[in-house]
Amino acid sequence: MNLNIRYILAHGWFTGLAAIKSSYYYIIANLCLPLSLLFVVGVLSHGELLPYALAGGLVSMMVTNSIQSAGELTQFRLDDRHQDLIIATKTGPLDYMFGEMLGSFEWSIPSILLYLALDMSYHLLTPYNLVMTMAVCILVTVATLSLVFSILSFVKYTRKSWAISMMLSTLLTVIAPTFYPYTYIPKSVLFVLAILPSTPAAVLEQGLFGLEPMSWLMLVILLAETVVYLFIARYVARWREN
Amino acid sequence: MIEARAITKRYKDGTLALDGVNFTLNKKTTSIIGRNGAGKTTLLRILSTQLLPTSGTASINGLDVVKAAQDVRNIIVSIPQESKPINYLSPLDNVVLYLSARRMRMSEAKEAAEKAIKTVGLWKVREKISDELSGGMKRKIFVAMAIASKSDVVFLDEPTTGLDPLSRIEVWSAIKAIKGQVILTTHYMEEAQALSDDVLMMDKGKILSQGKVGDLLKPFKGKVRVESTKKKSHSYKVGNTYISYIGKNEAEASVMVGDIIKPITLDDLFIKRGVELEY
Numbered sequence: 001m002n003l004n005i006r007y008i009l010a011h012g013w014f015t016g017l018a019a020i021k022s023s024y025y026y027i028i029a030n031l032c033l034p035l036s037l038l039f040v041v042g043v044l045s046h047g048e049l050l051p052y053a054l055a056g057g058l059v060s061m062m063v064t065n066s067i068q069s070a071g072e073l074t075q076f077r078l079d080d081r082h083q084d085l086i087i088a089t090k091t092g093p094l095d096y097m098f099g100e101m102l103g104s105f106e107w108s109i110p111s112i113l114l115y116l117a118l119d120m121s122y123h124l125l126t127p128y129n130l131v132m133t134m135a136v137c138i139l140v141t142v143a144t145l146s147l148v149f150s151i152l153s154f155v156k157y158t159r160k161s162w163a164i165s166m167m168l169s170t171l172l173t174v175i176a177p178t179f180y181p182y183t184y185i186p187k188s189v190l191f192v193l194a195i196l197p198s199t200p201a202a203v204l205e206q207g208l209f210g211l212e213p214m215s216w217l218m219l220v221i222l223l224a225e226t227v228v229y230l231f232i233a234r235y236v237a238r239w240r241e242n
Numbered sequence: 243m244i245e246a247r248a249i250t251k252r253y254k255d256g257t258l259a260l261d262g263v264n265f266t267l268n269k270k271t272t273s274i275i276g277r278n279g280a281g282k283t284t285l286l287r288i289l290s291t292q293l294l295p296t297s298g299t300a301s302i303n304g305l306d307v308v309k310a311a312q313d314v315r316n317i318i319v320s321i322p323q324e325s326k327p328i329n330y331l332s333p334l335d336n337v338v339l340y341l342s343a344r345r346m347r348m349s350e351a352k353e354a355a356e357k358a359i360k361t362v363g364l365w366k367v368r369e370k371i372s373d374e375l376s377g378g379m380k381r382k383i384f385v386a387m388a389i390a391s392k393s394d395v396v397f398l399d400e401p402t403t404g405l406d407p408l409s410r411i412e413v414w415s416a417i418k419a420i421k422g423q424v425i426l427t428t429h430y431m432e433e434a435q436a437l438s439d440d441v442l443m444m445d446k447g448k449i450l451s452q453g454k455v456g457d458l459l460k461p462f463k464g465k466v467r468v469e470s471t472k473k474k475s476h477s478y479k480v481g482n483t484y485i486s487y488i489g490k491n492e493a494e495a496s497v498m499v500g501d502i503i504k505p506i507t508l509d510d511l512f513i514k515r516g517v518e519l520e521y
């Protein structure tokens with residue numbers, strides 16, 4: 001495998017940090033849901049579950065941004081024909097996806113900083129869980145973007161991809177235990193939900209922040225999903241069609 | 243040089259888009275013309291390694307488009323039909339991103355992009371986001387990609403569709419600035435005439451004819467096109483108009499009220515062949 005690092009960096013930069021200026025309103029829009037839920041959860045639990053909504057809100061935000069990036073790749077494939085343009089170069093599907101993942105992560109940086117500041121004000125942050133949280137953010141970005149990219153690769157019209165993205169967004173950010181303690185649901189349900197990368201990510205965050213018991217099994221699951229979903233995405237990428 | 247031998251393409255849904263296509267392209271610029279659905283895009287996508295043929299072989303400068311796809315990708319640029327620049331990026335950034343896909347160094351890419359943006363006349367808007375550009379300016383971004391790549395072979399699928407006549411002429415001069423061999427598709431016969439002396443005419447997945455514009459128009463020598471609302475002998479019906487090809491003098495002598503006399507262009511080849519095939 002001969003990755004095109006130059007392209008990955010350029011694609012990441014142009015769809016990431018460089019895009020913040022022109023698309024900052026999306027950053028705010030994507031923060032609306034997790035911050036609203038933070039508010040609602042805080043009110044309903046008289047502040048008790050607020051740290052949960054902080055831990056999960058970060059995951060939720062990363063997931064929303066990743067889904068949006070997968071949607072962008074769909075637009076690149078169907079409307080802009082950018083994917084077709086790139087196929088005829090020596091840049092491969094992995095370069096292309098890694099570029100978008102890097103962009104998605106870069107693009108999330110302002111929101112990450114906001115969450116870290118909130119975490120800090122609630123004394124939830126330590127150097128250890130900061131590092132681990134960043135690792136979780138990276139993994140959940142790769143896993144979610146791959147999963148959603150794979151699903152959207154079967155879509156023939158951008159119109160449809162919006163509906164699917166909206167549905168996946170709710171499933172991944174609200175149903176998964178991002179805004180409630182993962183111990184509230186039966187283990188069996190938790191393991192079903194674990195196919196959504198946001199589930200292991202949120203469980204890990206709750207463990208890291210000392211809110212619930214740490215589950216290293218979830219780290220294994222998140223790592224496995226990252227690899228498996230990336231692998232699937234690589235093969236359904238419609239790179240050179242039949 | 244591009245060679246295709248018995249290229250056939252059947253899509254998964256059963257559509258036969260290319261039916262045993264053979265040709266050699268070795269002129270500086272070749273235009274591929276043909277009606278909607280003739281198979282032009284399918285052919286270009288196969289030649290530029292985006293789509294696999296069902297059978298047959300094709301090569302670019304001796305490199306097989308299936309077996310040596312990676313090597314082919316080194317020497318080609320392919321601009322898809324209806325491709326749009328990434329709308330929140332400037333023309334310059336769009337070109338730089340494309341060049342990085344071609345594994346060009348960032349500093350080199352910036353320089354090449356700036357030069358090409360100048361060549362196609364986008365210098366003034368180089369920093370604007372593409373959303374704010376006109377349709378012609380957007381198309382020129384892609385021509386700039388082709389110029390900056392300095393590749394051997396460039397495929398342009400309908401580079402001027404939807405542009406106003408002036409923008410079209412501007413894009414033409416940008417296309418003329420491309421150094422390598424150019425293969426383009428078009429629905430504008432004057433474009434094929436202006437840009438290329440080699441024309442490949444396709445219909446229903448087959449090549450109907452290939453040659454210089456002058457050669458292809460030989461059957462019309464000394465004739466003009468007469469468009470009439472009334473049926474005449476040996477006329478082709480296109481919509482509600484009857485088109486006939488007759489000698490210049492004869493046409494002037496027999497012209498009726500409402501008839502329009504026009505000089506012959508590649509359109510006529512198209513009308514003649516297209517209509518023949520239709521009925």
Ligand SMILES: Nc1ncnc2c1ncn2[C@@H]1O[C@H](COP(=O)(O)OP(=O)(O)OP(=O)(O)O)[C@@H](O)[C@H]1O
Nearest residue numbers: 253255257259276277278279280281282283284285
């Ligand atoms: N992905 C696809 N799946 C199935 N059929 C397809 C696909 N793409 C094209 N076709 C069919 O193949 C035939 C050739 O299409 P193609 O796009 O190559 O034509 P074209 O000459 O480029 O037409 P146009 O001038 O409209 O761009 C058409 O009948 C079209 O419907």
Ligand SMILES: [Mg+2]
Nearest residue numbers: 282283284323
């Ligand atoms: Mg076409």
